[in-house]
Amino acid sequence: MRKPVVDYREFRLSRLNEPRFSHLKLLGGWIVYFLMYFLTEHFIPVERCHVVHCALDDIIPFNEYFLIIYCYWYALIVLSLLYFLLYDIQSFRNLQIYIMIVQAVAVIIYIVWPSIQLLRPTSFERDNFLTRMMAFVYAFDTPTGVCPSLHVAYSLGIASSWCHRKESPWHLKAFMILSAVMISLSTAFVKQHSVVDILAALPLGILAEYLVFWKKIGYPKTRSSQCP
Numbered sequence: 001m002r003k004p005v006v007d008y009r010e011f012r013l014s015r016l017n018e019p020r021f022s023h024l025k026l027l028g029g030w031i032v033y034f035l036m037y038f039l040t041e042h043f044i045p046v047e048r049c050h051v052v053h054c055a056l057d058d059i060i061p062f063n064e065y066f067l068i069i070y071c072y073w074y075a076l077i078v079l080s081l082l083y084f085l086l087y088d089i090q091s092f093r094n095l096q097i098y099i100m101i102v103q104a105v106a107v108i109i110y111i112v113w114p115s116i117q118l119l120r121p122t123s124f125e126r127d128n129f130l131t132r133m134m135a136f137v138y139a140f141d142t143p144t145g146v147c148p149s150l151h152v153a154y155s156l157g158i159a160s161s162w163c164h165r166k167e168s169p170w171h172l173k174a175f176m177i178l179s180a181v182m183i184s185l186s187t188a189f190v191k192q193h194s195v196v197d198i199l200a201a202l203p204l205g206i207l208a209e210y211l212v213f214w215k216k217i218g219y220p221k222t223r224s225s226q227c228p
Contacts, residue, residue, distance in 0.1 A: 040144075064133075070186040137190075153204045
């Protein structure tokens with residue numbers, strides 16, 4: 001097993017400002033996001049929300065098998081951040097800052113222009129494990145705050161972070177690009193997002209791409225950030 005570039009066994013909260021551990025402060029962005037997510041989900045009246053819909057939404061059928069890909073997104077975020085945290089600190093910083101940018105912009109949009117989609121089926125044609133899981137997802141994830149889609153925007157960031165690494169082989173880069181495409185499609189097939197939400201996430205991803213990988217905001221590249 002490869003040795004991590006940072007020995008996190010030595011981490012203490014009192015050492016958070018040390019250069020070798022300072023990147024961990026970026027994880028605080030998730031705390032802010034979940035707080036804002038809770039506020040936007042529970043304190044913006046549905047009556048204020050704008051319905052997001054386009055003709056393509058009516059053509060795309062519901063397919064519960066895409067739930068597997070839709071949920072794969074959660075694992076992809078965790079595993080990508082964990083791998084970078086252990087073996088490539090600069091890529092961890094890049095991806096986390098990318099995520100924070102799209103989180104911040106998306107939440108502002110959700111507040112200024114609240115959105116809702118009314119695409120979910122009222123009943124399922126089939127009764128199986130996936131449709132029961134889909135009903136569970138519908139129950140805890142409201143159809144508000146959907147445009148732009150964070151599922152899509154995060155996927156763009158993950159694929160971009162892997163593709164910008166010189167150490168990533170071409171087949172891994174291809175797999176990450178394919179993952180981003182399939183995850184984006186899955187949001188429409190499980191009726192969690194409109195095609196409009198998917199398209200709206202693209203300029204958001206371009207903005208984060210520009211700031212992180214072209215303007216290189218956040219942290220400079222250092223020798224300690226490289227893979228051994």
